[in-house]
Amino acid sequence: VSGAKKAKTDKDDNNTNGLATCRMLLAELEAHQDAWPFLTPVNHKAVPGYRKVIKKPMDFSTIREKLTNNQYLNLETFIVDVNLVFENCERFNEDDSEIGRAGHRMRSFFDKRWTELLK
Numbered sequence: 001v002s003g004a005k006k007a008k009t010d011k012d013d014n015n016t017n018g019l020a021t022c023r024m025l026l027a028e029l030e031a032h033q034d035a036w037p038f039l040t041p042v043n044h045k046a047v048p049g050y051r052k053v054i055k056k057p058m059d060f061s062t063i064r065e066k067l068t069n070n071q072y073l074n075l076e077t078f079i080v081d082v083n084l085v086f087e088n089c090e091r092f093n094e095d096d097s098e099i100g101r102a103g104h105r106m107r108s109f110f111d112k113r114w115t116e117l118l119k
């Protein structure tokens with residue numbers, strides 16, 4: 001029993017619609033040390049202006065819920081939601097802020113992992 005995760009590709013017939021890849025990628029996003037601002041929905045009552053500025057809120061727990069409820073058709077629809085997390089972060093937070101920097105680090109981590117898995 002090895003702990004190493006097998007990198008899945010579309011060739012894997014058991015990886016229907018890339019959902020195994022989605023589960024793998026989401027687990028890594030959730031476990032990342034810079035994930036803390038993105039783990040739960042932004043409480044718009046606690047964050048002035050958020051509801052007005054951010055039209056489509058998204059966070060990792062909502063993505064987890066959607067994945068569990070089989071709401072992602074394929075890898076592409078999953079990627080759209082993950083990128084929404086980072087786009088919302090860049091729209092609302094200064095680049096030079098704790099949350100802004102965490103967002104940039106999470107986005108580059110995700111892009112790196114995603115392109116690695118694509119190969």
Ligand SMILES: Cc1ncccc1N[C@@H](C)c1ccc2c(c1)OCCO2
Nearest residue numbers: 037038040041042047089092093099
């Ligand atoms: C991703 C994001 N963008 C803009 C605002 C907030 C957040 N994240 C929330 C969870 C959040 C992150 C950090 C917090 C916080 C809430 O409320 C209190 C202090 O620190």
